[in-house]
Amino acid sequence: MENNSLISITDFSTDEILRVLEIAADFEKKPEPHLLDGKVVSTLFFEPSTRTRLSFESAVNRMGGRVIGFSDPNISSVSKGETLKDTIRIVSNYCDLIVMRHPLEGSSRYASEVATVPVVNAGDGAHQHPTQTLLDMYSIKKTQGRLDNINIFMVGDLKYGRTVHSLVQAMAPFNPVFHFVSHQKLRMPNEYKQYLDSKGVKYYEHEQFADLIPEADVIYMTRVQKERFTDQVEYEKTKDFYVLKNSMLANAKPSMKILHPLPRINEISQDVDSNPHAYYFEQAMNGVYARQAVISYVLGLKK
Amino acid sequence: MSNKKELIVSAIKDGTVIDHIPAKDLFKVIKILDFEHMPNQVTFGGNLESKSMGKKAIIKVADKFFADSEINKIALIAPTANLNIIRNYEVIDKKPVQLPDSVVGLCKCINPKCITNSEPMQTKFEVVKDDSVSLRCHYCGKITDSEHFTLL
Numbered sequence: 001m002e003n004n005s006l007i008s009i010t011d012f013s014t015d016e017i018l019r020v021l022e023i024a025a026d027f028e029k030k031p032e033p034h035l036l037d038g039k040v041v042s043t044l045f046f047e048p049s050t051r052t053r054l055s056f057e058s059a060v061n062r063m064g065g066r067v068i069g070f071s072d073p074n075i076s077s078v079s080k081g082e083t084l085k086d087t088i089r090i091v092s093n094y095c096d097l098i099v100m101r102h103p104l105e106g107s108s109r110y111a112s113e114v115a116t117v118p119v120v121n122a123g124d125g126a127h128q129h130p131t132q133t134l135l136d137m138y139s140i141k142k143t144q145g146r147l148d149n150i151n152i153f154m155v156g157d158l159k160y161g162r163t164v165h166s167l168v169q170a171m172a173p174f175n176p177v178f179h180f181v182s183h184q185k186l187r188m189p190n191e192y193k194q195y196l197d198s199k200g201v202k203y204y205e206h207e208q209f210a211d212l213i214p215e216a217d218v219i220y221m222t223r224v225q226k227e228r229f230t231d232q233v234e235y236e237k238t239k240d241f242y243v244l245k246n247s248m249l250a251n252a253k254p255s256m257k258i259l260h261p262l263p264r265i266n267e268i269s270q271d272v273d274s275n276p277h278a279y280y281f282e283q284a285m286n287g288v289y290a291r292q293a294v295i296s297y298v299l300g301l302k303k
Numbered sequence: 304m305s306n307k308k309e310l311i312v313s314a315i316k317d318g319t320v321i322d323h324i325p326a327k328d329l330f331k332v333i334k335i336l337d338f339e340h341m342p343n344q345v346t347f348g349g350n351l352e353s354k355s356m357g358k359k360a361i362i363k364v365a366d367k368f369f370a371d372s373e374i375n376k377i378a379l380i381a382p383t384a385n386l387n388i389i390r391n392y393e394v395i396d397k398k399p400v401q402l403p404d405s406v407v408g409l410c411k412c413i414n415p416k417c418i419t420n421s422e423p424m425q426t427k428f429e430v431v432k433d434d435s436v437s438l439r440c441h442y443c444g445k446i447t448d449s450e451h452f453t454l455l
Contacts, residue, residue: 008444084422106418106442125416127443 004298005112005119009130009166014173017137018147023302024138024286024293027062035301036065042095043069044087045122046078046102051262052122055284056099056131059291068094085114092116097299100124118298126162132261133166135290136220139283140171143257144217147174151215155181156222156242156267158188163261164222168192178203179212183238186228208241214251219244221260221267221280246271259283312348318365320387320394321377326350329360331380334454335409336362336373343367356383371401376409378402379436379452402436405429410438411453417443426455 006012012020041060045053048071057067070076077087084102088111091098098115100108101122108121108128123129141147152171154164158180168178169192178196180188180203187205196203206212213219224242229235244258246269257279260268264280272278296302324332329349338345344365353359368388377384378400388396408425419426419442428438428447437448 084418085424102418103416104418104421105414105416105445106440109442110418110422110424124418125443 004300005108005115005121006130006294006298007108007112007119007121007124008128009133009170011130017134017170020134020290020293020297021138021141023297024134024289025142027292027296028286028289032063034064035296036060036063036299039065039097039299040095041065041067041097041099041295042091043067043071043122044091044098044100044102045069045071046073046100046107048072049101049123051284052101055287056120056122056291056295059288059295062288063292063296065295069099084111088115088119097295099295120294120298126160128166129162130166131287131291131294132163133170134294135283135287136163136167136259136261137170138286138290139257139259139279140218142286143279144255147171149175149177151177151179151217153179153181153209153212153216153219154188154222155209155219155244156224157186157228158182158222159186160225160228161222161261164188164220165192167220169195172196172199172201176201179209179216180205181207181209181212181242183207183224183234183242185234186224210248213248213256214253216256217253219256219258221258221264223263223265223267243267243269244272245269246275249275249277252277312346312351312361312363314392315344315346315363315365315389316392318343318363318367318389319369319374320389321362321364321374322359322385322387323353323356324360324362324377324381324384325356326358326360328380329362331454332360332362332377332384335377335380336369338362338364341367372403375401375403376406379406379409379430379438379449382436402430402432405441406438409455410447411455412440412443412445413447413451413453414440414443414445417445419443 043053043056053071060067092115097117098119099122100111102124105125105127108124112119121128158164221244226235256277258277260280347362349360350358385399387394406428412419412426427441431437431439435449437446439446
């Protein structure tokens with residue numbers, strides 16, 4: 001790890017990931033409302049992401065820390081043309097940790113190189129969002145009782161979805177079986193399939209998945225954005241293949257859980273919400289524990 | 304050196320001869336090595352005949368012995384190049400250029416959404432050696448292949 005920052009999920013070894021998940025479980029069991037007494041955390045959101053920001057701020061508040069920052073770059077010095085480096089160097093003086101979201105890829109890595117305090121990446125463009133990956137893994141571990149030998153279905157936009165890319169990499173050491181369900185235009189990119197090949201991980205690609213649901217331990221849904229299709233007729237024809245409806249879940253394994261990084265638009269029908277397989281709202285709660293764990297770990301307060 | 308007829312570019316007493324540069328890449332090599340700001344005597348020849356390459360280019364730099372880290376940058380553009388170290392008109396060492404493991408501040412990242420294309424900062428790449436040479440951005444992780452190398 002570079003000066004204790006967390007920029008990419010690959011900055012953590014598998015052992016470190018497992019340790020952070022344990023710490024998250026500890027926070028869930030036993031809140032530590034004074035762990036961050038006297039500490040200040042900056043949340044610098046160079047692009048808006050209300051949910052992620054609130055999740056981080058909730059995590060800091062639950063440990064007794066204080067939060068400073070901005071959620072709209074238009075009102076900050078950024079709009080006056082200050083470089084990222086200058087902003088980060090200045091803010092480093094004001095806090096013990098920087099949580100940062102930025103539309104440009106690689107911005108967090110660069111920030112971690114110029115900051116004098118640890119940086120946690122809360123999303124840098126389409127590149128990385130490691131705390132999302134950790135909360136996804138925490139949710140899998142918590143609902144399945146293990147990380148090993150999980151049958152994971154990933155559904156929707158597998159080409160552009162950074163959450164699925166990171167999760168594929170992070171789960172690879174745990175002998176998973178992946179089922180990639182997508183329109184042929186939105187398939188998992190070759191670089192990730194090659195990665196899985198190199199690790200000897202099994203994966204299958206499908207264009208539909210209704211009949212396969214009984215095999216799944218976890219169904220990870222993602223949003224298919226209309227704008228990804230140049231041919232809107234194509235979109236209209238296939239969009240329903242990637243919508244999960246309550247009627248499709250009748251033969252699912254009792255322990256099967258449905259995850260979604262949210263926001264959901266229509267890829268999970270509203271009638272699924274009350275089904276016991278639905279887990280996406282609890283998953284968001286797990287995000288707070290996972291972020292508490294990351295913050296306390298990079299600050300060296302938990303080892 | 305016996306075959307004197309090849310000496311279209313005049314010999315140097317001491318220094319470095321960079322030979323077997325692909326003819327089309329001569330000026331890129333000149334740019335990478337920043338001859339514009341070098342006080343040494345530099346002579347170069349372009350589109351010279353070469354048995355092995357068809358056309359090649361050559362650069363002779365008097366009284367200059369490059370550090371590996373300095374000269375190996377050209378391997379990205381001119382992997383076929385080799386170096387002849389000259390002392391008193393004699394070739395005392397001959398070696399090919401070696402691909403470096405990383406390059407800093409040489410090329411532009413191909414990803415328009417990469418932070419390096421917005422901030423006043425140096426680019427940094429890991430050199431990926433597969434069938435062809437490409438660069439993986441240290442910041443955004445995207446690959447810039449050799450066809451898209453843009454020198455800064």
